[in-house]
Amino acid sequence: MKTIVIHATVLTVNEKNEVLHDAAIAFENGVLTYVGPIPDSLSDYEEIINAQGRIVMPGLVNTHGHTAMSLLRGYADDLPLQEWLETKMWPLEAQFTAEHVRWGTSLSIIEMLKTGTTTFVDMYDHMDTVAELVAESGMRARLCRGVIGLCPPDVQTQKLEEASAFAAKWNGAAGGRITTMMSPHGAYTCPPDYIERIVARAYELDLPLHIHMSETEWEVQQNVDDYGSRPVEHLEKLGVFNRPTLVAHAVHLTDEELDIMQKYDVKVSHNPISNLKLGSGVARVPDMLAKGICVSLGTDSSASNNNLDLFEEMKMAALLHKGVRKDPVAVPATEALRMATIYGAEAIFMEDRIGSLEVGKQADFIVIDSKQVFFQPAHDPISHVVYAASGRDVKDVYVQGVQLVKDGQCLTMDETTVIEGANRMFATLEKK
């Protein structure tokens, strides 16, 4: 079917960041076929959607998270990091079955869709369940089984095989909506030789890598103590950066580490809200952007956020670095918008398919109700989207040209059932 959306304010997020007023986008078979002024004739189109008073923009890309952990939203806040992990998160996560993952991830998928995220990265366990839910929901995702190597060699091997089998099985699945990565959890949770084995497997499968890196000062010091070098140099030595790599957090970095990341074109998932909430610190985002390092945005899990609204992450990225550096010019709105969209696509090596509204790209887009007070005066839609909007302002969401959210309601998953399931599974977990 040929569909055209007309009378929209279109944020293309193309190379020039063009904003088109009273414009149109058209798509067919899930691919954008037109972006520009409203055509003189609409007779070619079988479906015509009037987006008067609405902003149409690329779906957001959430480049780091653990969706199952939405099951632990609000369970434990405001605790020192190690106490939070050791007495709260780990004991409950240890009880997670595929059924817990099913309902936690379902909760996350509905939340992300309703707040305008069309593509997400997930690093967790029971990933077949996650992939099945992505397929069912209509979303797009880059998935990886995150492996922790602090275990006997046979368990390491089993986890690696499981991660590889998952990655091979699902890459390109669900009409191309699902792609995969290989994921050593982190340098502090995987011995060097285990990381090397995972990198070798990424070569074999021709897949990128995703890893937590330099989230806390403790982790950096631990790396120095254990291996004699900071995490970036350590991972460089292990050959990680010879593969396309997305690192999450990247908070504590020296100038030399930034140089290495620039050299290897390492992609970054900046998670400002999680980094603040856990007391991890503030990443050097303006320095990364100045070096041309690709910085995208991630929510991390709902346990350290506590929601998956990427609009909040976008506003935070635009605000935080201005304030901390006392530089009101740092990370302007246009750059924050790119971090949430096209840089997100680049960070997961999919900029040829998603991240902007341009002919030939996938029809992954969201429609914002900009007739509300928050968007007045109707002056600068990029400013309003970054500084004034909330994910709750998203009304319609399309992925591959298929509508997944209509007037704020998810069409592909039943919200009531998912809420009931999530509460039921949370109740099964033994708390101390």
Next chain:
Amino acid sequence: MKTIVIHATVLTVNEKNEVLHDAAIAFENGVLTYVGPIPDSLSDYEEIINAQGRIVMPGLVNTHGHTAMSLLRGYADDLPLQEWLETKMWPLEAQFTAEHVRWGTSLSIIEMLKTGTTTFVDMYDHMDTVAELVAESGMRARLCRGVIGLCPPDVQTQKLEEASAFAAKWNGAAGGRITTMMSPHGAYTCPPDYIERIVARAYELDLPLHIHMSETEWEVQQNVDDYGSRPVEHLEKLGVFNRPTLVAHAVHLTDEELDIMQKYDVKVSHNPISNLKLGSGVARVPDMLAKGICVSLGTDSSASNNNLDLFEEMKMAALLHKGVRKDPVAVPATEALRMATIYGAEAIFMEDRIGSLEVGKQADFIVIDSKQVFFQPAHDPISHVVYAASGRDVKDVYVQGVQLVKDGQCLTMDETTVIEGANRMFATLEKK
């Protein structure tokens, strides 16, 4: 009429921060008459409201702003502070008439009401217009004509008389919903003798004072250069703190200045989002709270935010200080909630009337739709309100027992008319 709200999750924000599950609040003639378990008999009540699946909490208190400036939302972002002020804000504000204030403030009132703020502070010009709108809208406000003293003595006098006349006329108006303050704009915009005259007038009228203080390092240095002391000591010498005083921003403070503020019980309006956006810096909130200084929350204007959703301010206050201090225990959720409610009431000297849900207080409360995914698992409502909610989740708003917002729609002002008016008035402003 006697009204009771039943089956609600009630965040009382009383001294113990009690959360009541499946509970009730009742009110009559605008005053809370009951807060507790659902009574056995409801036969006393003429109106019974079922709040099943909803959180009922005190209306939020926004303790610093310039509501008319919503007319400039998104007009100029991402500029150095002086350029922003001198080339963008001031030239346009100089063109503001009472009609501009009418539509800018109307936009702000609707936005605040819809996102759960029931009481706000406004410091601006054309304040009669603002007060009329507050009266019409049903909101509660503490208003002041902010005076800038960088002008000839006769103009200074004229402004002071205008501010005094406004304060005297409106204090206690609109059934007590409007109260007033006297407001020297700042130490860097008012000569010392002018500040002393304003303080004297505050004594005569028996009103508190509201002033910008120590927002930027530039301002502090300016004070040292001009008067030989930092702003806190300077204002202390001028007798400001002998009156009840609310200072906005309070970003750059020494330990000695904190001691002075503690000694005089100076109240603070913390505006974290505006401070970040303008590159002003990060206030020492944990240090203030540790000293027992009252820290409330303000949005500042939409020109430096760019919305008036106090839920965002609450989450930011809970996150920012954890991250910057690398201390995940700083400003816990319970404290952030209090900053947005009861501390806000204390900051404007109204804690006997508003800020918590307790018998005898005004029936200013909001109802949040907590059946949504963002509030699941339904475990810790305070955590969810602070870390997961958005002002967009507010469905119903009551002030003095009168419903002002119903299912997300403002009942007392017409949103379409206001949006049209705001855009019309924005268009009249000459931009360079």
